Amino acid sequence: MKNFKFRIYDNNYNVKIVSHEDNIIDLEVNGTTYSVKLKEEVKVTKTPTLVRSASKSPAEQLKVKASSTNxxxxxxxxxxxxxxxxxxxxxxxxxxxxxxxxxxxxxxxxxxxxxxxxxxxxxxxxxxxxxxxxxxxxx
Structure with missing residues (x-):
């Protein structure tokens, strides 16, 4: 899923999130597998959907002079x-x-x-x- 690199007190940690279901996250830290249970449920944010109304007037045609070579x-x-x-x-x-x-x-x-x-x-x-x-x- 996602890979992260951490440096804590001059120690390097490569963390890979393997899976995430409900409150349980399976991850690998420097090749060792861990299963972590979160205290609180992760809140899923709702992304608003932008809805645009149709244009009331038709688009104007772009006029280009074919003879213009400047x-x-x-x-x-x-x-x-x-x-x-x-x-x-x-x-x-x-x-x-x-x-x-x-x-x-x-x-x-x-x-x-x-x-x-x-x-x-x-x-x-x-x-x-x-x-x-x-x-x-x-x-």
Missing amino acids: TQIVAPIPGTVLTIDVNVGDEIKIGDRLLVLEAMKMENNISSEKSGKVSAIHIKVGQQVLQNEVMIELT
């Missing part, structure tokens, strides 16, 4: 832009470093997850950005 590179965390390693018009591949963002005294390399062409850069070196702020756009 990818936005957003700041994963708030920080300061240390370097920008690309220019507008540059062709980039997956894994290419786009910029370095300093956050909490750590330098974070922001790399591209998609290949494409840099269409816009919305940041400058030294600028502070907020989380989810658009920094670079790819097409």
Whole structure:
């Protein structure tokens, strides 16, 4: 059933609960079998069941523009832009470093997850950005 490890006064004990019925627990301690009777009956807690009512309005259909091929590179965390390693018009591949963002005294390399062409850069070196702020756009 369950295994436990105890350390009591520099002695190690491996305890394995073999079975549990009513107030009697069969267990092994370092390979020796014991049958233990509890003084009080173990109370079984009732887990509440969450019941959700059906939605009164139907779900809206998600509308996606198929012609949209722009990818936005957003700041994963708030920080300061240390370097920008690309220019507008540059062709980039997956894994290419786009910029370095300093956050909490750590330098974070922001790399591209998609290949494409840099269409816009919305940041400058030294600028502070907020989380989810658009920094670079790819097409």
